[in-house]
Amino acid sequence: MALLIFHLEPRSGVPYYVQLADQVRQGIHFGLLRPGDQLPTVREVVAEVAVNPNTVLRAYRELEYGGLVVMKPGSGTFVADGAAAAIDQELYGLLRRELEHWIDSGRARGVDDETLAALFDHVLHGKQREGVA
Amino acid sequence: MSVAVEAADLGKCYGATWGLRHCSIQVPAGRIVALVGPNGAGKTTLLHLAVGLVQATEGGVRLFGWAPTEAPDLVLSRVGFLAQAVPLYDSFSVADMLQVGRRLNQRWDQSVAETRLRRLHIPLDRRVGRLSGGQRAQVALALALGKKPDLILLDEPLANLDPLARHEFLGELMESVSAGPLTVVLSSHLIGDLERVCDYMVLLNGGRVQVSGSLDDLTATHHLLVGPRAEAGAGMEGIQVIKRSEGERQATLWVRAEPRALPGGWQASSLSLEQMVLAYMANPDARPAVRPELEGVVP
Numbered sequence: 234m235a236l237l238i239f240h241l242e243p244r245s246g247v248p249y250y251v252q253l254a255d256q257v258r259q260g261i262h263f264g265l266l267r268p269g270d271q272l273p274t275v276r277e278v279v280a281e282v283a284v285n286p287n288t289v290l291r292a293y294r295e296l297e298y299g300g301l302v303v304m305k306p307g308s309g310t311f312v313a314d315g316a317a318a319a320i321d322q323e324l325y326g327l328l329r330r331e332l333e334h335w336i337d338s339g340r341a342r343g344v345d346d347e348t349l350a351a352l353f354d355h356v357l358h359g360k361q362r363e364g365v366a
Numbered sequence: 367m368s369v370a371v372e373a374a375d376l377g378k379c380y381g382a383t384w385g386l387r388h389c390s391i392q393v394p395a396g397r398i399v400a401l402v403g404p405n406g407a408g409k410t411t412l413l414h415l416a417v418g419l420v421q422a423t424e425g426g427v428r429l430f431g432w433a434p435t436e437a438p439d440l441v442l443s444r445v446g447f448l449a450q451a452v453p454l455y456d457s458f459s460v461a462d463m464l465q466v467g468r469r470l471n472q473r474w475d476q477s478v479a480e481t482r483l484r485r486l487h488i489p490l491d492r493r494v495g496r497l498s499g500g501q502r503a504q505v506a507l508a509l510a511l512g513k514k515p516d517l518i519l520l521d522e523p524l525a526n527l528d529p530l531a532r533h534e535f536l537g538e539l540m541e542s543v544s545a546g547p548l549t550v551v552l553s554s555h556l557i558g559d560l561e562r563v564c565d566y567m568v569l570l571n572g573g574r575v576q577v578s579g580s581l582d583d584l585t586a587t588h589h590l591l592v593g594p595r596a597e598a599g600a601g602m603e604g605i606q607v608i609k610r611s612e613g614e615r616q617a618t619l620w621v622r623a624e625p626r627a628l629p630g631g632w633q634a635s636s637l638s639l640e641q642m643v644l645a646y647m648a649n650p651d652a653r654p655a656v657r658p659e660l661e662g663v664v665p
Contacts, residue, residue: 284540285398285563286540
């Protein structure tokens, strides 16, 4: 099974190659992708998300330039040895479960997803300001 | 750089009206081309001329250097064409249709076509008349790709498909491109879908080529300018205004210009492909100054 399933958001205004690269970065950040893991081939990605093959290549090249992946001609694209996760797998799982619980509880009370996202941002930014002050 | 499609002053006259005129384009091999324009702009005429289904009244068109009417065997064995109506025989099974493809094409690859349809869960023994619209389109695409073309021309293949079927169709097409080499010309009104897959555009309007070029170049040179109305027209040398809309105080301009030529005092932002296409379509007389090194367009 593929380690990473890409998705694209047409209305976000973020270029497609940036969206793809961000999803890889996030995967590495959360420890879902580890050094040595192989990314989906260009052919697999374009069949899945219906995007121009050059868009995928551009995303992979940008990640390579940033030292996060290594492109090996003929064999594929791999997460680089130096690419480290920000948090470990266990902590990721714990925080994710707590967040899922919070989302479920909001939805059960009839709050829509957009409001939940806005609320999360609002509180996070409030905390950041507290931190600065 | 080899050229997949080259039209030189190409024209087709139907009775008293020109379906297409003075059409000159050069599409580099390996590109995925969005062929766009309003209904009746000449998109289907251009595709039919390219595969020799109709004869040019003026000028000519060459695919990989060969004219389809002079050397049909050489040209057509390398070219896949999917007509607007998705012509398939309803009483045939999918396997029968593949058999037709195998018998009619020298370069046929049965396993490519079969693998493709199996992956999409399209039963080979099902009659074509009983397939969904999306499945019909996939069978037609598999037939066009089964001949292992170097160029595939698709005339509004997405028109009658639901969003999921469109996504799957384009996914299949892109998969074939990445397995390439393959040049694609795709006509459609669905600019959002085209923006996702295409890297080149030919925009026809009223039977003429209005703009053509790589999407990277076109995106880099098309801008939306917002500024005070009094300033409109000042410092605009070297800038082509495609569309303008003026309010009481504020003017909005859709322009084509090199970024360094943009005038000061205006708020500039980039144009999406959709905004660009709409601006050109609404203003058929807007025709950019020619820069042949970028576009190969002769107005």
